[in-house]
Amino acid sequence: MCVFQRVIPFVEKNDKLLDPQVEAYRAAVSFYEQFPHPQYKETLIVMPTGCGKTGLMSLLPFKLSSGRVLVIAPGKIIRKTVFQELDSVSNPEETFWYKRDVILDRDLFPKSYVYKGWNSKDQSDRDRTIDKLKSADIVITNVHKITGSSPEQCLTNLIEKDFFDMIIIDEAHHVAADMWQKTIDHFTASKIIKLTATPVRNDGQKVSNNPYDPIYSFGLGEAIKNGLIKDIIRKEEIPDKLEFYNPKNDQTYTPSQARALLGDEWVNETLIMSESCSKTVIKHTLNTLKKKRKSYPKHQVLAVACNDEHAKLLTKWFQDEGATASYVSSHLSDFENETRISNFANNEYDVMINIQMLGEGFNNPNISVISMFRPFKSISLYAQVIGRGLRLIREPNARESDNFCDVIYHKELQLEELWRKYKSEKAYADIKQTNITIQLSIDDFFNLGAIEKTPVPNRTPRDKSTPNEEPGTIRFAKRGDIKSYMSYGLGNEDSFSSGGLDRYRKTNVQTAINLEFKQQKELAEKREKYKKLLESGVIDASEYNSLLSEMEKSNQQELQAKHDELKGFILLEQMRADFEIWLNSKVTDLFTRISLDEKGFELWEDAGTLAGDRINNIGYIVSNIRKTSFERTKKRITAYNAEDFAHAKESVNSKIDFYLKSYPTMKDKE
Structure with a gap:
């Protein structure tokens, strides 16, 4: 075995x-x-x-x-x-x-x-x-x-x-x-x-x-709500005056004129290669870092560049402003990249400039400021960059204010739409929490008599569609120049979670966050006891290892024995808990895809039987799903076996498909 x-x-x-x-x-x-x-x-x-x-x-x-x-x-x-x-x-x-x-x-x-x-x-x-x-x-x-x-x-x-x-x-x-x-x-x-x-x-x-x-x-929203990752604060550099200059015709344009006449790509490339614009964002970035380091001195910045030339420029510009900075790139050797990454992890740099190198899996909780110097076409790439700053700082001397990630970029990069899509995770988490509340409150779901009607043919669907965006490889060369530039300052601040911005402001002066975690007492205490005996010379290394091994084997055997005794009950309890969570996620996802509002009463009204208390759309769908499962198994969920749970999930998918067809979004109808 x-x-x-x-x-x-x-x-x-x-x-x-x-x-x-x-x-x-x-x-x-x-x-x-x-x-x-x-x-x-x-x-x-x-x-x-x-x-x-x-x-x-x-x-x-x-x-x-x-x-x-x-x-x-x-x-x-x-x-x-x-x-x-x-x-x-x-x-x-x-x-x-x-x-x-x-x-x-x-x-x-x-x-x-x-x-x-x-x-x-x-x-x-x-x-x-x-x-x-x-x-x-x-x-x-x-x-x-x-x-x-x-x-x-x-x-x-x-x-x-x-x-x-x-x-x-x-x-x-x-x-x-x-x-x-x-x-x-x-x-x-x-x-x-x-x-x-x-x-x-x-x-x-x-x-x-x-x-x-x-x-x-x-989801991301749930993780923030549960304090597992940093909350996110977005800040945009807002220009008070910005003029673009095209050397080919010696003309000067406002941002809107430049986009209309020369295109978004020309504007973006000119903007990101501009020393004046970039250094304004850099100054905001370093000021933010300086403030954050007053409570926790290890905070660091991850900056995002477009290509090698851009990364080298950003490195120099950050250094010009007094920061220690370096960059990593696929054009460097593995040894050089690993050395720079290791030095960054050891806090030898304030700033690391990244060209799609420090992606998924890079683990540095001290990254608490993300400075973006490139546009994005893909929500997935945008999210991956922000993800590098989400890991929670669990140091005992870290304050609540330290567990926010500041995302800073120039307003004219036009990342607002991606931020809106990214932030939609928060709405998803709110709906999901509502679903949990409703599910737990419906005990006699099979007596509600909720029956679906055929789809209403003339119902106007609510448009929730967003176009898919294809990621692209971005290579920039300087095309124009900035004629004049004055900064208005950072603005358009927003937080990922509701109330996050208020908490962010308050926690800068609050006491340290409590990061205590419960321990498995017996193991921790005995390990510490044996360690002290070893250090004091009461026992030698051989005796220490023997005591540890005996203690660990005893605890594992006890765990195995308890599991063997209760394994059937444990498995069924696991499946029941899993089903509740899975159903909650399915219903939550449904309301992001159909034209019904989760708090509306259309389903209850369309059923035609108005007796009893009104039940909103979330409650109606959940009760209908549960009723169908009960009619199929003739069992309450507490009596389900593995086969019953499989049938219940099959019924859920069938119901979800029914509502998707009955109340499609405009995108689904197309």
Whole structure:
């Protein structure tokens, strides 16, 4: 029996785990119990940056995988970050399993191996690599090493198709690439779990085609509401006077005239290459940094450039204003990039200028100011940049004001539409919270008698559509110049969450945020006790390790025994909790896609039976879904088994499809 079936992880009631980690793990276990068929082997989990995706990847194999696990990262930075959490051989005390008390006996930790290729000139190195792969429980690599390397380097040419039982794909919105799909098609894994903060690929298509996906979704708005990531404050540099100069005809234009006559691209390229405009944003950026460092001295800036030439200019301009700054670029060597990134992580630079290098997986909580010096065509790229500043600062001396991320850019970059789309996550979180309240208040849903009517033919749908935008590669050359420039100052401040801007202003003078976390007392106390005995010379290293091992084995055995005793009850409770969360997400998503307002009463009125208390559209749909499930199973949800939950989810999808057809948006009708 493999380690993932033999060892029971400590997940439920583990205070060291984040709620979305527990809920997402529960959702995965529940789903594959309910839908064991191969057609449903691919699933999707949506979680934003900073909410524990790497930890979740450490949890997912347990109880789900019957063999080896392949973890695929899109690049080297993420691969390195993931391995640090799973390196049980050389650094077990730094693993997620140890730090979060997920596995109490370190002798039971899975063995992890990073596949980086092998020396093609040395056949013995190939043999050693295969041996390492076979001895590993988890193999971590980036996608290019699976199908994109030279033939002899490809992982697919070293091992059999059935080598892995589970595949976990991080940052799955990259799955559109041929290499990702070739990997999925090549291996015969029984389960493929994709994780992403962006459920839409960079080409605008969905990441998954599973009708029950995402099996779990935890949005950005929810993460901020729950204090798991920083809130976001947007600030625009507003020009008091701005004139563009075209050297080709010696003419001067206002911004609107320049856009109309010369085009957005000309204006954007001129703006971002302008020293006067850029230095104004830089001064605002450094002033913001200076204020933030009064309470926490390690705050840093991530600036976003267009290309190498632009990055070099920004580096010089930041340095001109007294900041320590550097940049990373694909045109630099791996060694140079890694050195600069390491120095930035060690707080040797105030500012790091980035050209699509420090993307997903780059983990530096001290980034609290994002300074944008380029336009964006894609909401996903815009969101990825902001995501680098969302990780929470958990230092005990950090104040509440330190856990805001200031996003600063020039108003004429015209990023307002992307900010509006990005901020719509907050509305989604508000609706979802409303749904939870309503669901919990409806106990006798099957007695409400809610029946759908046929679609109303002349109802005018509410237009909620937004056009898909294709990302593009941006290369700029200076086309014009700024004739004159005067700054009005920073303005148009806004916060991602409701009330966030008020809290941001107040917390600059408030006391330190309480970042205490509950501990598993017995483990923590005994570890500390044994450590003191070792340091005082009462016991030696051998006795210390023996005591630790005995204590850890005892705790793990107790956990396993309790789980074996209650495993049926635990699994059903997990499935029930998962169903409530999944249903809530489905209904929330529905109201972002149909023409009905969640607080309206059209459905209750259209039903034609006006007896009883009025029930709004959210309550009506939830009660209708629950009524249908009850009529099919003749059971309350507390008596459901795995098959019942599967049927209930099937009914939910059917109802959702009905309402989508009955009350489409203008975009859906087209």
